[in-house]
Amino acid sequence: MSATDTPATWATNATLEQIASTLASEQRFVLLTHAKPDGDAIGSTLALARALRTMGKDVSLVYIAPWPERFRAVLGSTPVVHASAETFANPPFEEPDVIVVLDTGSRSQLDCACGYVEARADKAIIIDHHAHGDPELARTRHVDPTAAAACVLAAYLIAALTGDAINSFPREVAEPLFLGCATDTGWFKHPNVSPRCLRLCADLLEAGANHDELFRTTEQNDPASRLLLMRRALDSLTFHDGRRIAVMTLTHADFEESGAGPDDSGGLIDLPKSVGEVRVSVLLTERDGLTKASFRSKAGEGAVDVNAAAQSLNGGGHKHAAGAKIHAPLDIAKAAVLGALGIEPS
Secondary structure, eight states, X not given: OOOOOSSOOSSOOSOXXXXXXXXXXXXXXXXXXXXXXXXHHHHHHHHHHHHHHHTTOEEEEEEESSOOGGGHHHHTTOOOEEEOHHHHHSOSSOOOSEEEEESOOOHHHHGGGHHHHHTTGGGEEEEEOOSOOOGGGOSEEEEOTTSSSHHHHHHHHHHHHHOOOGGGSOHHHHHHHHHHHHHHTTTTTSTTOOHHHHHHXXXXXHTTOOHHHHHHHHHXXXXXXXXXXXXXXXXXXXXXXXXXXXXXXXXXXXXHHHTOOGGGXXXXXXXXXXXXXXXXEEEEEEETTEEEEEEEEOOSTTOOOHHHHHHTTTOEEOSSEEEEEESSOHHHHHHHHHHHTTOOOO
């Protein structure tokens, strides 16, 4: 469990059972995930926090801004810390025995928490399903890119920690785990859906997860501003390479004039994938001083590894879902993205 790599490599060096043993033996925890947490990030951390608290552990559950409001109801009454850079300069929680980072192992994604974690790498544990990360962040790592979601790994960790069968988890633990599996697979539409994920979700439903309520509160509760932003994204749509590549852009003005927030752009990237010829969809979002590039690709014949394209832009992710931050304005970023996909801009 305490093994270290020399040099460190982005690979598993501890089983979930070994990590569970460590968690069982310690008392104070800080749980972290990537900035702007999605359903998987929230589901995995929230479920583990609740499981640890039922064991009498002291848990500080920390989310790095911006917080996506559509997941507010999922938190219920569970106390959380909504963090900024100032939070880690003067933490409002005790020094932990263990830091657990779920659904990322990337310095850039940890944002303002990166320095805090790096300074405590000897007591940090990463549990992630991404193909690339920064292993120096944590002495202990469990990395499984075959897992459809971090919640898959969190579920088996909780089972090892509590000794409970997954289908007998308390509903408040089962439900966020189901949410993470559902959202990271596009509600079971993406290529990362696996038999392991579906069997797990069946057990979580048996444990009491209410999939209908989760879908309504997180996917069918949009503000009107999201539809206005969607219209602007579709207005920007361009096709390349015989409609094999679809690119949409969103500017600061698009958000301001539609009244939309950052979370309102979630899922828009999947819209062009409904076109038969499209193999890759890209959404470019203007941010302060940079452009955020999100990639999605279809599985099957002619599948494109968008992780490779994102890595060439100093990003990364999965074969069919990846992202990068490009320090350039939208037009230059778009040319860079097309070049990374092997397409000369017209």
